[in-house]
Amino acid sequence: DAGVTQSPTHLIKTRGQQVTLRCSPKSGHDTVSWYQQALGQGPQFIFQYYEEEERQRGNFPDRFSGHQFPNYSSELNVNALLLGDSALYLCASSTTLAGGTDTQYFGPGTRLTVL
């Protein structure tokens, strides 16, 4: 049973460019969350997708957008890249229950470097 997978592993972009990161959730999971982890910091919540809609959003600008597909996989898009967007981007998958989301399991991450 495959866990959470993310692609690509590493990415180098220049300021002003746009980037798309991809995530496939663990089998049986229907919810995908994205987090940004700056060097030496804890992960910060970007947003969560369930039933192909953004359910909750953290304190991130509109340059960060996402999408969830019918097979539950998800994309994170970042426009007009800034140097400060350099970070490890983590995808987490989970199951949505009546009382909220269940335990979140993380993928290996995508390391984005903006030059």
Place this chain on the structure above:
Amino acid sequence: GNSVTQMEGPVTLSEEAFLTINCTYTATGYPSLFWYVQYPGEGLQLLLKATKADDKGSNKGFEATYRKETTSFHLEKGSVQVSDSAVYFCALLEQAGTALIFGKGTTLSVSS
């Protein structure tokens, strides 16, 4: 708002030493509490969790007890190994919530 506070690192121990990493939280209601571990160059792995007061989560020799009265979830291990060297994150998920809130992480370095 909700928050998690972890002890500052790095924590440096010799193999077979006892480990404690302190974690306290601020939240309304009854959040679920987690410890995740991150090895160099990797994503986060779930280490253990507890979903209600007085629950004890345990895995691979690590333990943590959900203490509502002290709003704490301290991580302990009786005898650490070199392979336990990693960054440890305490996190909470508020009741009926969606977003994990993480502490800043504690780096553990174990030498033989």
